[in-house]
Amino acid sequence: xxxxxxxxxxxxxxxxxxxxxxxxxxxxxxxxxxxxxxxxxxxxxxxxxxxxxxxxxxxxxxxxxxxxxxxxxxxxxxxxxxxxxxxxxxxxxxxxxxxxxxxxxxxxxxxxxxxxxxxxxxxxxxxxxxxxxxxxxxxxxxxxxxxxxxxxxxxxxxxxxxxxxxxxxxxxxxxxxxxxxxxxxxxxxxxxxxxxxxxxxxxxxxxxxxxxxxxxxxxxxxxxxxxxxxxxxxxxxxxxxxxxxxxxxxxxxxxxxxxxxxxxxxxxxxxxxxxxxxxxxxxxxxxxxxxxxxxxxxxxxxxxxxxxxxxxxxxxxxxxxxxxxxxxxxxxxxxxxxxxxxxxxxxxxxxxxxxxxxxxxxxxxx
Amino acid sequence: xxxxxxxxxxxxxxxxxxxxxxxxxxxxxxxxxxxxxxxxxxxxxxxxxxxxxxxxxxxxxxxxxxxxxxxxxxxxxxxxxxxxxxxxxxxxx
Numbered sequence: 001x002x003x004x005x006x007x008x009x010x011x012x013x014x015x016x017x018x019x020x021x022x023x024x025x026x027x028x029x030x031x032x033x034x035x036x037x038x039x040x041x042x043x044x045x046x047x048x049x050x051x052x053x054x055x056x057x058x059x060x061x062x063x064x065x066x067x068x069x070x071x072x073x074x075x076x077x078x079x080x081x082x083x084x085x086x087x088x089x090x091x092x093x094x095x096x097x098x099x100x101x102x103x104x105x106x107x108x109x110x111x112x113x114x115x116x117x118x119x120x121x122x123x124x125x126x127x128x129x130x131x132x133x134x135x136x137x138x139x140x141x142x143x144x145x146x147x148x149x150x151x152x153x154x155x156x157x158x159x160x161x162x163x164x165x166x167x168x169x170x171x172x173x174x175x176x177x178x179x180x181x182x183x184x185x186x187x188x189x190x191x192x193x194x195x196x197x198x199x200x201x202x203x204x205x206x207x208x209x210x211x212x213x214x215x216x217x218x219x220x221x222x223x224x225x226x227x228x229x230x231x232x233x234x235x236x237x238x239x240x241x242x243x244x245x246x247x248x249x250x251x252x253x254x255x256x257x258x259x260x261x262x263x264x265x266x267x268x269x270x271x272x273x274x275x276x277x278x279x280x281x282x283x284x285x286x287x288x289x290x291x292x293x294x295x296x297x298x299x300x301x302x303x304x305x306x307x308x309x310x311x312x313x314x315x316x317x318x319x320x321x322x323x324x325x326x327x328x329x330x331x332x333x334x335x336x337x338x339x340x341x342x343x344x345x346x347x348x349x350x351x352x353x354x355x356x357x358x359x360x361x362x363x364x365x366x
Numbered sequence: 367x368x369x370x371x372x373x374x375x376x377x378x379x380x381x382x383x384x385x386x387x388x389x390x391x392x393x394x395x396x397x398x399x400x401x402x403x404x405x406x407x408x409x410x411x412x413x414x415x416x417x418x419x420x421x422x423x424x425x426x427x428x429x430x431x432x433x434x435x436x437x438x439x440x441x442x443x444x445x446x447x448x449x450x451x452x453x454x455x456x457x458x459x
Contacts, residue, residue: 233418238435241424
């Protein structure tokens with residue numbers, strides 16, 4: 001898509017939440033051995049990542065983040081006009097998890113709510129949708145909830161994926177204003193990459209059977225079923241270097257921003273090798289391309305807001321920052337936005353206890 | 367087995383200077399010295415030819431030649447000579 005501009009929309013605040021438990025080197029070495037773990041870690045940059053152990057959902061993490069954000073902003077529930085939930089790990093096949101969240105958060109019946117099924121590019125798409133809704137209607141406030149629990153769809157015996165992904169949720173509050181500088185978006189899609197990052201079975205194209213859930217040995221000795229996430233790391237890298245550098249250059253040039261004037265480029269936290277390569281390609285010093293991979297891993301759709309909270313939280317709390325955010329991956333789907341934001345309410349990551357929220361929601365549903 | 371007189375020279379815009387810099391950085395991926403990286407150097411699991419090495423090689427190709435070669439194409443290579451042929455073809459396009 002050509003560059004698209006959204007004016008008079010402001011990010012009022014962001015919060016993020018993670019499950020309380022972390023998986024780390026010690027856990028991985030027990031499965032893969034020291035040598036393999038060291039090699040993978042050197043490439044991925046991931047030393048530990050938060051993972052749910054007892055079936056916490058992305059919606060639980062986003063719920064916790066949203067509760068705290070609404071409290072911090074002192075926004076009344078009835079003032080929220082729309083709720084967007086971006087995830088690839090919803091609570092149910094149907095209904096949309098955004099309906100569940102509308103009720104849990106105590107939003108009014110006049111609140112529009114819908115889900116968006118996107119991963120790595122999902123946060124940028126969510127901002128674009130929220131911005132369009134606010135810019136083109138009388139609506140005043142949108143709550144954008146973005147998160148995933150990819151650890152729950154990864155085989156623990158697939159080294160390419162098992163040591164990379166973490167779980168996280170986020171909440172972003174957006175509202176109409178009179179005088180906010182435009183956000184500049186560029187979005188794109190190439191469905192030829194659909195089978196390079198995929199859970200092939202368990203939905204409607206290839207429904208669940210005993211066979212689809214059986215883990216068997218695959219390429220490189222990975223043990224995986226067709227209901228586990230498959231990732232072709234080489235093709236992900238190839239896609240990233242093909243599309244992402246030019247995507248970011250386009251946004252910078254349309255905004256008429258020099259790379260020196262940029263405060264930070266927040267990339268989807270795919271892995272350290274990709275971040276490093278893109279920073280070099282774009283001629284940006286690493287301190288302007290923050291990474292949260294070491295402690296949080298790749299948290300899919302939540303990785304951009306989580307990195308804003310962790311790496312830029314202190315700055316965004318007190319000052320305006322000129323940022324480019326870029327999400328890219330599963331689909332292939334990608335998007336980047338250039339925006340100035342802050343000061344804002346920013347907090348996190350909050351730690352969500354596995355048992356408490358997971359069980360209470362289960363009980364409520366029964 | 368065949369030649370050990372170093373990699374085949376590439377034509378056109380793949381300059382020897384770029385090629386040499388590329389090979390210098392490529393050798394450590396296989397834990398060998400530059401001199402050992404001849405065009406008949408075999409690419410197989412015994413020489414550390416796995417997906418991480420493929421990705422690292424793609425990054426070096428992007429750095430030195432600004433060409434994009436897919437993982438699939440590289441996976442089909444069985445020697446460094448095959449890789450250099452791919453590089454040459456991609457530059458001719």
